[in-house]
Amino acid sequence: MTPKVALEAVDTLLRDITQNNEPFGGKITIIGGDFRQVLPVVEHGERQDPVEACVHKSVLWSLFTVHQLSVNMRSRDGRNDWHERFLEIGIGDCNDLKGRVQMREEVMCSSDIVTEVVGATLDLNRTFELCECATLAPKNAHVHGLIDIALDRLRVERSEDEKTHKSVDEASYLEGQCDLLFQQKYMNSLTPTGMPRQELRLKRETIVMLLRNFDVNNGLCYGTRLRVETLGRFTLGLHIHLWR
Incomplete structure (x- = not known):
């Protein structure tokens, strides 16, 4: 908030x-x-x-x-159980003495979340339908870990269909400054909100999201989801899948 x-x-x-x-x-x-x-x-x-x-x-x-707001648009089909559950959580009626909330069995994964969503392996033909899905986590580090697991399960046939792009990681110092202030290893470990990691690992058919506005009129704006079609040394061939 x-x-x-x-x-x-x-x-x-x-x-x-x-x-x-x-x-x-x-x-x-x-x-x-x-x-x-x-x-x-x-x-x-x-x-x-x-x-x-x-x-x-x-x-x-x-x-x-x-x-x-007086009408819950998501519960118009007559299923008010989720609506009531959310209200109970918001008010605090579901908390135990330590402030914890017991989740229902039907909303919990029977295995790890990546297997639950994409399966043991991820076929290239399924990435299109998964483009409309998203995995949320409390911290960026958790999301990055899930992304790495999902990428490992995305099968590609050719070596050129997988590349790792690295960002520029050289610090510019003013005269008299010590280069030990910002060590390269430390800089590469930072993952600020709204910025990608230092290493961008991609495969063909990977789903990516724009983090800035490039061409709003043509859909290239923050939040637009794209599908990777080609991987070059310095360029990517992308197809707009979901225009926000």
Whole structure:
């Protein structure tokens, strides 16, 4: 969840851009969210600090008119069990004395998650249908591990259908700076949010996602999913599969 300081920063920015001292520069502002979802992260904070960081604790909150959604579009087919379960988790009724939630057997994998989704081996003909699937994990390191396992199971017939691309990993130093400040091994171990790993391992028919806007009008924007068709030394041949 976005912390209140981010909302207040947007307010300050819009006032500065529009040269208008009204809230949000006089612009209509719409925000949405669910306070039952993940609270803002406050590093080294106490139990009450994440609550105090929520947007409803901001001085701007009183300026908003709150509208509540009354129809759950996902439960219109009459199956309200998931809807009720989510509400129980959000309220905290499912927690034990240690704050843990017991998951139902039907939502748990009988084996590892990669085998559950793609099977023991991944056929090239199945990657197209898997393009509309996604695996979520709390940390990037967990996702990277799952990706490596899935790639190992993707079978390719030719060696040229698999390549590992490495990013530029040389640091530029100002005169007088020590090159020990940013060692190459340390730099390559970093995986910042929104950036790929230092080594980009790909196979033909691999599904990739754009992390920046290149050509919005033609669908090459952040979040677009593409399928790898050819692998060159410095270039990739990609096919747009899912345009956001």
